[in-house]
Amino acid sequence: MRRRHLLQALGTSALGVHSASAMAAPGAQDVRFLLVFLRGGYDCTSLLVPTASSYYYETRPNIAIARPGQDGGALPLTPDWGLHPVLADSMLPLYQQRQLAFVPFAGTDDLSRSHFDTQDSMELGQPVGGRRDYRSGFLNRLVSELNPRTGNTPATAALQPMAFTSTLPLVLRGAVDVPNTLLSAAAGRSGVDARQAQLIESMYRGTPLATPVAEGFATREEVARTMQGEMEAASRNALSTKGFEGTARRMAKLMQTRYQIGFVDVGGWDTHVGQGAATGALANRFEELGRGLAGFADEMGPAWKHTVVVVVSEFGRTFRENGNRGTDHGHGTVFWVLGGGVGGGRIVGEQQALTATTLFQNRDYPVLNDYRAVLGELFARLYGLNAAAVARVFPGTKGADLRLV
Template identity: 55%
Template structure:
């Protein structure tokens, strides 16, 4: 395969010329978006009235989606990254791809994908990428994670390099306290305090779920900043790689054309574009597959 970045989950569009004979040893990098990202707001079904009827507050407007054809558009946050790659036939979107796992569990579905076994089978002895590494001679495989993922579990020896970077909140506890103090004693004071308390309670609950679903994966921002490091290793001795990116378990505050998801997509897209650029000539024979356990 030649110069391809694939993104696979639920609604994704299949694009053009995909196969070409490699001119050098092929490379494969799996990017796992942990948390079940909202595929319908990445690859937008702009011709679907149902999409806009059921998403009155978070749908990406037709006028803002980057047109791919009459039926599909791309989230505008990807205008400077994946969209140019798509136009150069270096990116493809595969629509309606998924698994038979209907558990609705992040962990079970992630494991199903990483184990790569027939429906109904479940053995944690080996993941599909470890089996692939063994078929390729057991060398040249690397995981850019804090601990070896299920996909690389098995007998083949896998190099492990952690890329973790702590995430930060937009408004921290100190800033929240200052805002509450500004309104103290005013008619809005109690509402502001109650609002912050409710927000903190919700964010604690959902934050715990997102952290768990992310399985200690790096943030999208960390992936962006580490993309060149990944490329440097992948264009050298490593031919098979894995990295997971967390923060996609969006329940509140996702937004549409702007918002939390848009920011994460911007970071992810810039990371993938930086990876492609840093790979240099090796990009011609590199396949990057981006997956998530399910959509929203």
């Protein structure tokens, strides 16, 4: 089952990029990229089920997903892999339409198994073991590469990023100013009315903060208008305002027209106790996440063909179940890559059989596909970045030849 995809340099001739500068490729304005971060380290072994591994069923007597064809069994994808059954109506159709691929054995070299340390490490995208610069996240560096500069000062962003979060995440901190807003059901209600907003703007008029303050209120008003339209539709039972699906559809409305690069995080994946199998706590989270991602795809409409969504988590979980019918902090995980132009319907990247002798430290998925290499190649293909530009986004990294787009 071992299939190696050797890392290779992203040469400019292979990518069709001949300029030394890393500018947005033609058509980059049409590309939409959304990064979904599952905080808590989700159990990827219940999502992408290694149905060919007898060791999986030996080590998970209570929480294993049954083989295809059995009651509550996995949905068959390949002879080696199956999909959690609650995703039959949301993710399976995208996989069958070749708009969804999975990258197992993915992740980072960070071995701390700490949620916070590993999340920070991934969002920064800097080499593990080196000095961390908490002012520079990899998505912000990507935006810097894609947008023109005047001297050392970033110009007004040609490609607009947005964090759909209550605070600005590390991944979008850096030289480019990035707005953030939480698209919850209450996000359309502001604690500052129009009169107060005018007063605040007047306080900063004539100062260096005048433009950022004005842009911040303009962004707030745009989001409020979008939310109001969605809530009016929901009153006619057109859209749900609860759960991730409502949030995902609101994100899609904003990314259709204004924001080309987005980030959202979803919590609740730390399943030490009572994880469940085909049903239960984790299954419920998968179902809601799947419906949300499918809703995002639907809401994007024709723009979906130029959209890529990548779902990541800081790490996976232990291959064996624990004494509480849950799983503990692991290492390797599974990434999801969705989009209308994605080369999906595949399980991609370097893989290996899952047996008693192949687990990392006798407990976890090994990391065979470094997340920086996976995303580096994806950004190169989406935006026409050359090898030098990829190395600025992810220092010390070359792209992986997965051809996801």
